[in-house]
Amino acid sequence: MGAVPDRVRVSVAVLDRDSGAHAAYGEGEFVTASVVKVDILAALLLRARDAGRPPTARERAHAAAMIERSDNDSASALWEAIGRAEGLDAANARFGLRATRGGEGPLWGLTRTTAADRLRLLRQVYGEGGPCGAPLLDADSRAYVRELMGNVVADQRWGVSAAAGLGRGSAPACALKNGWLPRSATGLWVVHSVGRITTAEGHRCLMAVLSDGHATLAEGIAVVEAAARAAAGLLAGGGEGTGAG
Secondary structure, eight states: OOOOOOOEEEEEEEEEEEOOOOEEEEEOOOOOOOGHHHHHHHHHHHHHHHTTTTOOOHHHHHHHHHHHHHOOOHHHHHHHHTTTHHHHHHHHHHHOOOSSSOOOOGGGGGEEOOHHHHHHHHHHHOOOOOOGGGGGHHHHHHHHHHHTTTOOOGOOSSGGGGOOOBTTTBBBBBEEEEEEETTTTTEEEEEEEEEEOTTTOOEEEEEEEEEEEEEHHHHHHHHHHHHHHHHHHHHHHOOOOOOOO
């Protein structure tokens, strides 16, 4: 993957949706920052489905702001709507996430997760339940999450998009959600990116890159993008495997 500063941790999980090839690098749990917003939305949609209703207009407005602009107030409103960590953890257990635990009280951004669990959730969103079976979200709900992730504002479209080929016009062929957070205890940054990309070679991939320990946000973005390109390159070359780092 290239040189990574000693203080930095990186974990990557990637799946080629067409061939089934997959690769992983690194391990361990990370604070989610804003990538948990995909979980919050999935949990909300699952609750609505269980209740036999569509999401309300207010819920949809919060969801759009939360995913497309990473609006924190909207995330907090939906965090309350799903029942905070208890509601998130219950939904994630149904989705087959094995190592994600909701943040304490109102602190949704301090949810803890792994790259493998980010990939499991992406498989639910993209209609591939994986080893846990068929996706729990209905087709309309999955399409809604994908639509919002495809409409993230321009200045937040860094990350896994670095491994994507070009789609319409000059925009990368991807849908994503990023997270970034300076930790108050250390001053170091958590920087993550998760999503679906189509590479220049035409590979349709689901990818999660988690990292922490960065001196600056810019450093974190550069490391995440290098990891995304390396992971996509491995699959493009027919590689498959798991490694820790």
